[in-house]
Amino acid sequence: xxxxxxxxxxxxxxxxxxxxxxxxxxxxxxxxxxxxxxxxxxxxxxxxxxxxxxxxxxxxxxxxxxxxxxxxxxxxxxxxxxxxxxxxxxxxxxxxxxxxxxxxxxxxxxxxxxxxxxxxxxxxxxxxxxxxxxxxxxxxxxxxxxxxxxxxxxxxxxxxxxxxxxxxxxxxxxxxxxxxxxxxxxxxxxxxxxxxxxxxxxxxxxxxxxxxxxxxxxxxxxxxxxxxxxxxxxxxxxxxxxxxxxxxxxxx
Amino acid sequence: xxxxxxxxxxxxxxxxxxxxxxxxxxxxxxxxxxxxxxxxxxxxxxxxxxxxxxxxxxxxxxxxxxxxxxxxxxxxxxxxxxxxxxxxxxxxxxxxxxxxxxxxxxxxxxxxxxxxxxxxxxxxxxxxxxxxxxxxxxxxxxxxxxxxxxxxxxxxxxxxxxxxxxxxxxxxxxxxxxxxxxxxxxxxxxxxxxxxxxxxxxxxxxxxxxxxxxxxxxxxxxxxxxxxxxxxxxxxxxxxxxxxxxxxxxxxxxxxxxxxxxxxxxxxxxxxxxxxxxxxxxxxxxxxxxxxxxxxxxxxxxxxxxxxxxxxxxx
Ligand SMILES: Nc1ncnc2c1ncn2[C@@H]1O[C@H](COP(=O)(O)OP(=O)(O)OP(=O)(O)O)[C@@H](O)[C@H]1O
Ligand SMILES: [Mg+2]
Numbered sequence: 090x091x092x093x094x095x096x097x098x099x100x101x102x103x104x105x106x107x108x109x110x111x112x113x114x115x116x117x118x119x120x121x122x123x124x125x126x127x128x129x130x131x132x133x134x135x136x137x138x139x140x141x142x143x144x145x146x147x148x149x150x151x152x153x154x155x156x157x158x159x160x161x162x163x164x165x166x167x168x169x170x171x172x173x174x175x176x177x178x179x180x181x182x183x184x185x186x187x188x189x190x191x192x193x194x195x196x197x198x199x200x201x202x203x204x205x206x207x208x209x210x211x212x213x214x215x216x217x218x219x220x221x222x223x224x225x226x227x228x229x230x231x232x233x234x235x236x237x238x239x240x241x242x243x244x245x246x247x248x249x250x251x252x253x254x255x256x257x258x259x260x261x262x263x264x265x266x267x268x269x270x271x272x273x274x275x276x277x278x279x280x281x282x283x284x285x286x287x288x289x290x291x292x293x294x295x296x297x298x299x300x301x302x303x304x305x306x307x308x309x310x311x312x313x314x315x316x317x318x319x320x321x322x323x324x325x326x327x328x329x330x331x332x333x334x335x336x337x338x339x340x341x
Numbered sequence: 342x343x344x345x346x347x348x349x350x351x352x353x354x355x356x357x358x359x360x361x362x363x364x365x366x367x368x369x370x371x372x373x374x375x376x377x378x379x380x381x382x383x384x385x386x387x388x389x390x391x392x393x394x395x396x397x398x399x400x401x402x403x404x405x406x407x408x409x410x411x412x413x414x415x416x417x418x419x420x421x422x423x424x425x426x427x428x429x430x431x432x433x434x435x436x437x438x439x440x441x442x443x444x445x446x447x448x449x450x451x452x453x454x455x456x457x458x459x460x461x462x463x464x465x466x467x468x469x470x471x472x473x474x475x476x477x478x479x480x481x482x483x484x485x486x487x488x489x490x491x492x493x494x495x496x497x498x499x500x501x502x503x504x505x506x507x508x509x510x511x512x513x514x515x516x517x518x519x520x521x522x523x524x525x526x527x528x529x530x531x532x533x534x535x536x537x538x539x540x541x542x543x544x545x546x547x548x549x550x551x552x553x554x555x556x557x558x559x560x561x562x563x564x565x566x567x568x569x570x571x572x573x574x575x576x577x578x579x580x581x582x583x584x585x586x587x588x589x590x591x592x593x594x595x596x597x598x599x600x601x602x603x604x605x606x607x608x609x610x611x612x613x614x615x616x617x618x619x620x621x622x623x624x625x626x627x628x629x630x631x632x633x634x635x636x637x638x639x640x641x642x643x644x645x646x647x648x649x650x651x652x653x654x655x656x
Contacts, residue, residue, distance in 0.1 A: 240426030243389055243498075244440050244488075245415030254439070258430045334472075335430045 097329075102322050109315040113143045119311070120304050130304030136292060143312055146289040149282065150275045153211050157218025157271050162264065165226025170252055177227050184220035192217065192278045196285055210282040210289075217278055218271035225267025229260030262332040269324035276317045280309065290316075342367045343388060343496070343528065348397035350383055357383045359552040361397070365545075368526035370519075372539040374575075375549030381532040382423050384549075385498045388530065389415050401496070416440060419489030423500035423532070425481050427473040433459070433484050434469035440492040458487035461517055463510060478505040483514065490521075499531045503538065515541060536575060540582035548575070560586065564651050580651060584617040587650075589633055592616065595646040599639035602632050611635040616647065 112119050116139055120130060168176045192213055199209035233256060241255045257264075280291030290309040297305030343365040350358045358380045365371045373381045386392040387399060390411045399406050406414055427436050437458055438451040446454070455469055462483040473481050482505045489497060503511045515538060522529065533539050539546055540560050547557040556566055564580055589596075589611040596611075607622030611633050614622075619642055622631045629644040 234426075234429075236422055236424045236426035237428060239391060240420070240422045241428070243386075243391055243415060243420040243422060245412045245418075246439075246443065247412050250443065255428055259428075 097326070102319060102326070105315055105319040105322060109312060109319060112311045112315060113139050116308050120308070123307075127303055127307060131300060131302050137288065139290075139293070139308065139312070142288055142290050142292055142309075143316075145287070146276075146279050146282075146291075146313070147316070149207065149210055149214065149287065149289065150272065150279050153214035153279075154218050154268065154272045154275055156211075156215045157275075158222050158268050160215075161219045161222035161267075161271075162226050165223050165230065165264075166252065166257070169227065169230040169256070170248060177231075180223055181220075181227065184223055187216060188220045192281050193284075196281055200285055205286045207282075207287045209285050210279065210287040213281070214275045214278060217274055221270035221274070222264070222267040225263050225270075226260070229263030229267075230256050232263075233259050259335050262328045262335060265324060265328050265331060269321065269328070272320050272324065273317050276313060276320060280313060342400075342402060343530065344398075344400045345384075345387070346398050346400075348384075348387060348394045348399060350380075350387060350392060350394050356552055358387070358394075361554060363547060363554055363557060365528060365530050367402075367528050369544040370522060370529040370531060370542050371545045371547055372543040373530065373532045373547050373549060374534070374536065374539045375555075376551075377534075378551070379549045380552050381549060382500050385420075385500055385530060385532065389418050389420055389498055416444065416492065417494050418496040418498055419492070419494040421485050421489040421497075421499045421502040423504070425473075425478075425485045425505075427481055427484055427488070429473050431472075432469065433464075433471050433473070433476075436473070436484060437488045437491050439488070444492055446492075454491060455487075458490060461490075461521070462487045463513060463517070479507060479510060482506060483510075486514070493525075495527060497527050497529045497531075499529065501532050501534065504534070511535075511538070518542070536579055537582045537585075540579065540586055561651070581617070583651070584620060585615050587616050588612060589614050589616060589619050589642060590635070592650055593635065593640075595650060596633055596635065596640035596642055597646065599632060599641045602630065602641050603628060606630060606632050606641075608632040608634065611640070616650065620644075620647065 120127070164180060165177075167173075168180065195213040195216060196209050199212050203209045203212060230252075237255065237259070238251070241251045246254065279289050280294055282289040283291030283295045290313050292309065293305045294309035297303065297308070345361050345363050348358060348361040349356070361384065373384065375381055383392065387394055388401075388406075390406055390409075393407075401409075401414065401417075428439070431439070434452070434455045437455045441451045441454060456466055459466055459468055464480060464483055464487075468476070468480070468484075473484070476484070482502065486499070486502045489499065489502070503514055506514065519542060521527075531542065543560050545557060546560045546563055548555045548563065556563055560583055564583055589609060593611065605626055606628045607626040609619050609622050609631055612635075614633075619631050619633070623629060623644060631642050633640040633642050
C-alpha cells in the first residue's frame, strides 16, 4: 500500500530563500551577527557587489543546466525510442569517463579554445550536467514495470504514443532527480568561474583564500550553500509530487 | 477466426511452445486451461504480436499477422494482461478510455463508454476518478477487463482476467461476460486456472500441457476422453462442473415419456433446471429418475440416461 504522504507545508523553502536574500543583500550585517564565530573580516576591495555576483552565478547555472537537460534528455529519450542499447551503453561510459575529469582541467582546456570569460565556464558546466540527466533518463525509461509497458504495447499504442503517454510520465520523477543532481553539481562547480573571469560567487572565495580572510570566503560560501539547499529542496518537492501521481498500483 | 499452424516459440534455449496447431473460431469462447508455465500467456502474446514465433504461422481472419501493422492488429484485439498492468499515472477513466481516445472517439462518447463499462464490471461510477493505487487488486483487475473491452474489439485476449477476484464477484463477472458474449459474439481466447470457470464459459476447451496442446473440443466431448482428462489434472470436479453448464433442455434427447414415474419423484423445469438440479432432485427424493416439465408436457429423466450424456458425447 502506498504510504499516505501528506503534502508538506511550505516552510523550508521560504526560510532558505529569506536567508539567501539576507546573505546576498546584507552580508555585512550577517557577518556582524556571525562575528563571535568567524571573527572580524579584513577590509577588502570589491570588484562587483555580491548581488551581481550571485546573479552571474545563478544565471550561468540556469543556462548550463537547461542546455544539459535538453541535450541529455533528448539523447536518452531518442536512444530509448529507437531501442539503441549499444548507444546507451556507449553514452553512459563516455559520460562517466568525462565526469572523472576535474572541473578545473576542463576549464583550463577550454580557455585556449573559447577565450577568457563566461564561455569556458558554461561549456564545462554543460558537460558536467549531461551525465546525471542522461543516466537517469535512460535508467528511468528502461526500469519501468514490464507489465505496464507491455499493456501499452498490447493495446496498440505506437512506439511514440507509448513514450509520450506512458513511459515519460512514469519516468519523470527519476529524470527530474537527474536534473536535480546536475543543478546541484553546477551550483558548486560554478565557483571555479572566478578564475577564468566569469565572475560568480567564487570571486570572494578566491580572494578570501589569497588573503587568508575567512569572512570573505564565507561571503561566497554561505550563498552558494543556501542556493544549493534551496534548489535541492525545490526539486525534491517537485519529485515527490510527481512520484505520488506515478506510484504503482497496489500489488494484486 | 484465429488459426495457429505449427507455432513454436522458445525463450533463449528454453522452449515454451512446441508445434502448436489450434483454431479459435469466430464468435466462440475458447478457454485455455493448463498448469503454470505451460505457455498460455506466451500463446496469447504471439496472437497480438507482442512476441514473434520461431516457427509456424498465425492467421487472423485468413491474414498472416506477420504482414499486418502491429498497431492495427492490436487495436482490433482487447487485451487483458495477466497481472493487470494499469497505467498508474492515469485515473481509471483515462485507463479505460485510452484506446477509444487514440481511435478518435469524441470525448462525450468515451465518457459514456467508461460509465457503461464501470457498471458492467460492477464498480461504482465514482471510481472513474480514482487512481489505480487507490483500488484493491480485484478492483484494479476489473478495470483491466473494462479497458480491454473499451473500444469494442471483435477479438478479446484475456489472460486470467478474473484471477484476483473473490468467488462471488468472479461468478458475477463470468455471468456478465457471458451475457455480453451472447449479444456481441466476440472471438474470445481466455486463459484460466479455474476449472469451473473454464467449463462454464467454454464453447471450446483447450487443455495444454508443457508447451503442447493435450486435447481440445467442446467440454462435453472432452469429458469422454477420460484418460486425457486425468492427465490434464482436471479431476472429478470437471464432470460435476459440466452438470452445471447444461440445462435439461440442452439434453432433451435423453428424456423419456413420463409414464411410470413412481410417486414421490422430484420435479424440475426443463428450460431453467441444469443437469445438476435434476441430479439433486433425484438424490433428494431418493429415486433414480426425475419428472421434467418441458413447456407443460411431462417427461422423465432417468439416471441411467443421464450417465449416457457424458460417456457417449451425445450432445
Ligand atoms: N520473458 C521470458 N523470458 C524467459 N522465459 C520466459 C519468459 N516468459 C515466459 N517464460 C517461460 O516460458 C514458459 C511459459 O511461460 P508462460 O508465461 O507462457 O506460462 P503460463 O502458462 O502463462 O503460466 P502461468 O499460468 O503461470 O501464467 C515458462 O516456463 C516461463 O518460465
Ligand atoms: Mg500466464
